[in-house]
Amino acid sequence: MRVLEGLEPKKVFEFFEDLTQIPRGSGNEAGAAEYCMEFAKKRGLSASRDEFNNVVIVKEASAGYEDAPTVIIQGHLDMVCEKEADCAIDFAKDPLDVAVDGDFVYAKGTTLGGDDGIAVAIALAILDDDSLSHPRLECLFTTGEEVGLLGAKDFDASHMKGRRLINIDSEEEGIFTVSCAGGMDGILHIPAVYQETGGVRYTVTVDGLQGGHSGAEIHKEHGNSNILMGRALCWLDEVVNFRIAGLSGGLMDNAIPRSTRAVLYVPEEECQAFEERLTALDAIYKTEYAASDAGVTVGFVSEGKAVGQALTPKCASILMYVLHMVPNGVIKDSMDIPGLVQTSLNLGILRLTEEEATATFSIRSSIESEKQELGDRLRHCVEFLGGTYEEKGSYPGWEYRHESELRDTCVSVYKKMYDRNPRVMAIHAGLECGLFSGKMEGLDCVSIGPNLYDIHTPKERLSISSTKRIYEFVVEVLKELR
Numbered sequence: 001m002r003v004l005e006g007l008e009p010k011k012v013f014e015f016f017e018d019l020t021q022i023p024r025g026s027g028n029e030a031g032a033a034e035y036c037m038e039f040a041k042k043r044g045l046s047a048s049r050d051e052f053n054n055v056v057i058v059k060e061a062s063a064g065y066e067d068a069p070t071v072i073i074q075g076h077l078d079m080v081c082e083k084e085a086d087c088a089i090d091f092a093k094d095p096l097d098v099a100v101d102g103d104f105v106y107a108k109g110t111t112l113g114g115d116d117g118i119a120v121a122i123a124l125a126i127l128d129d130d131s132l133s134h135p136r137l138e139c140l141f142t143t144g145e146e147v148g149l150l151g152a153k154d155f156d157a158s159h160m161k162g163r164r165l166i167n168i169d170s171e172e173e174g175i176f177t178v179s180c181a182g183g184m185d186g187i188l189h190i191p192a193v194y195q196e197t198g199g200v201r202y203t204v205t206v207d208g209l210q211g212g213h214s215g216a217e218i219h220k221e222h223g224n225s226n227i228l229m230g231r232a233l234c235w236l237d238e239v240v241n242f243r244i245a246g247l248s249g250g251l252m253d254n255a256i257p258r259s260t261r262a263v264l265y266v267p268e269e270e271c272q273a274f275e276e277r278l279t280a281l282d283a284i285y286k287t288e289y290a291a292s293d294a295g296v297t298v299g300f301v302s303e304g305k306a307v308g309q310a311l312t313p314k315c316a317s318i319l320m321y322v323l324h325m326v327p328n329g330v331i332k333d334s335m336d337i338p339g340l341v342q343t344s345l346n347l348g349i350l351r352l353t354e355e356e357a358t359a360t361f362s363i364r365s366s367i368e369s370e371k372q373e374l375g376d377r378l379r380h381c382v383e384f385l386g387g388t389y390e391e392k393g394s395y396p397g398w399e400y401r402h403e404s405e406l407r408d409t410c411v412s413v414y415k416k417m418y419d420r421n422p423r424v425m426a427i428h429a430g431l432e433c434g435l436f437s438g439k440m441e442g443l444d445c446v447s448i449g450p451n452l453y454d455i456h457t458p459k460e461r462l463s464i465s466s467t468k469r470i471y472e473f474v475v476e477v478l479k480e481l482r
Contacts, residue, residue, distance in 0.1 A: 003098050004105065007464055009471050011128055013105075015039075016121035020113060021095035025081040026150075028092060029053045029143040032077040032120075036141055039124055052154045053077070053143045059127050061136040068135035068482045072162035073126065073474070074432065075119020075169055076145035076152075080252050080456045082211070083110040085259070087458070104453075104461040114462035115455045116145065119168035122471050126478070134478035138162045142432060145169075146254060148185060148393025152432040157439040164406045164481065165440075166474060167433050170449035171216060173466045174418075176410055177447035179426035180434060181215065182371055182397035183364040185253055186345070186378045188326075190319055190357040190387040194309040197243045199265040201306040204278065206232060206249075206285075208295035211258035211457045214346035214362045215429030218256070218330055219339075223285070223293045225249050225260040226350040226359070230323025232281055232298060233262065237320060240274045242266045243310035244319070246352060253348035253362040255456040260350060265310050275300065311352075318385045319357050323350075326359070326381060331374065334366065334426075341428040343370045345378075364428060366397055398434035398445070400426065406444040406481075413477050448473070 007013040024032040033053040040047035046058040055077070061068060081091035087109030089097070097108040106112055123139040126132060138160055144150030170177050206229045210222045226249040236242060242264045249260025266274045282298035289296045311319065328347050334340040343365040351358050361378060365371035379389035401407070407424065414422045433445040450470040451463035 003100065007100070008468050009125060011125040012121050012467060012471050015124040016117055017098060019117040019120060020098050020107065023091060023093055024077055024079055024113065025091045026078040026144050026147040029077040033141070033143070036120070036124070043128065045127060050156065052151050054151045054155045055141045057127060057139045059137045062133050065133060065135045065482060069164060070136040070138055070162035071134070071478060071481055072138045072140055072160065072165040073123045074140040074142070074165055074167045074436070075116045075123060076142045076432065077120060078143055078146050079113030079115065079117060080111050080146050080255055082251055082255060082456060082458055084458050103464050105464060106461040110458055111456065112460040112462060114452045114460060115171065116169045118450060118462060118467060122168055122474060125471065126475065132475055132478065135481055136161070145432060146252065149395045149430060149432050149435055150393065152435040153395065155439070157436065160440060163440060163442050163444060165433065165436060165443055165445045166406070166477070167431060167445060167447040168449050168470070168474070169431055170427070170447045171452040171455055172449070173451045173470060175423045175425055176407065177427050177431065178404070178407055178424055178445070179400040180398045180431040181364040181366045181428045182368060182395055182434060183215070183362060183430045184371065184375065184394035185392045186361040186363050186375045187390040187392070188322060188359040188378060188382040188387055189390065190322065190382065190385070191315070192352065192354065192356050193312045193315050194354070195312050196307065197265050197310040198307040199243070199267050199305070200271050201245070201303040201308070202264045202266055202274070203301045203303065204232070204262045204264060205259065205299045206296070207259045207299065208297045209258040209293045212256045212454065213429060213456045214254045214256050214348060215364055216427060216455070218344045218346060218428065219341050221292050221329065222256050223289045223296055224328055224347055225257045226347045227323065227328050228285065229260040229262060230320060232278070233320045234324045235281055236274065236277055239277055240266060240270045242274065244316045244352070245308055245310040247350060247357065248352065249350040250348045252456065253346065253360045255348055256346055257348060258457070265306070265308065268305065271302070322359065322382065322385065327374070327377065332370065337426055340426055342366050343374060344428065345374055364430065366426070366428070368397065395430060396434045396438060398431060398437060401444065404444050404446070407446050409480050410446050410448070410477055413480055414473065417473060417476060
């Protein structure tokens, strides 16, 4: 029996459950793309799939809408793959273990992929229903969105006829997003030099943090485990002559990291001071983050005396300096739109290998020059210390459109259906609308979505009732777009 059977809208949750059974982390979307192509083939719909696994499914206009302009419904196939430490699921090959709790769908121990599988499911349900009234539809499903909007960047839009685009990739019902930040990845590379050392080998962890989306939730000031580990190492360095043998934290640059692990060698005679220092820091973090991250912990486990390779003192000092001094979090708020973060960055991934330490940041800003300036700050910092800087995945912001027929229609339909006004706003997270606006001249976009909570974390959950309302809303908007 299907887990989501009986939920409404029936077809939306049927297609969504199918998608949860197909591994579709960023870079692994081929299975999901094939599923969409098979869907189209079975229904006799025109469909195309490019070399990047972007999929377009076309359905001709229903009776009476033949002269109406084409509408694009758009979402992305890929999902962020985060899981609890004790979860055995392999995102590369295993299905998600979905479940229902009251009004919510979630996945046991992992992210759900409601961001953005629910967009695909809603679009497929609309394509599947021949009773609906609508203009010609182009349903566009992209790939690599979570790692820099890669599919949207590579997508050839020259064959697209639509100039009205409904993006279903927002996470709060009743909010119409009409502008978003641009972004890029900034990667610091610090050379690693090792030498043999000895002492008591410890594993130190900063764990139990809330995490979250590095754009949509950066203003919540949740603790970043990579940054907190950098602070911990610098604090320890004041009293203990430890050596760094391992360091890793975070899985995605656009997710605020929840857990970071360090492997250290400590002189036996300094173990007591080392442990006392970490115990004190645990209490400090619990006080500082009581409101935003009540579960934060600083833990340590002794593995006994050992001999092994560790960073030279010079290399360790450079790494600790970078982790302690680089900017992170909200940099600047908008002066024009109250409550909107204008510029930020997130140290999402930290890794130490045999060759180097890498720190990967997600940089975002509504102002292109501020985005680049933040990248320059990172570059100057790491190059001064003998490292190198790399930029990748840069994408533009989505500028506010003062005149928008699509936005006006969405607002009108929402007021008619729910007897209240929606919120029309800009967001700090990145959306593909900015890229598509650059590819399709005159494109009119609105981004909407059902209530999704704690996205990019294993606590992610999707509201069933909100999904039903959003589906019905999109259906009604299409009916009005003659």
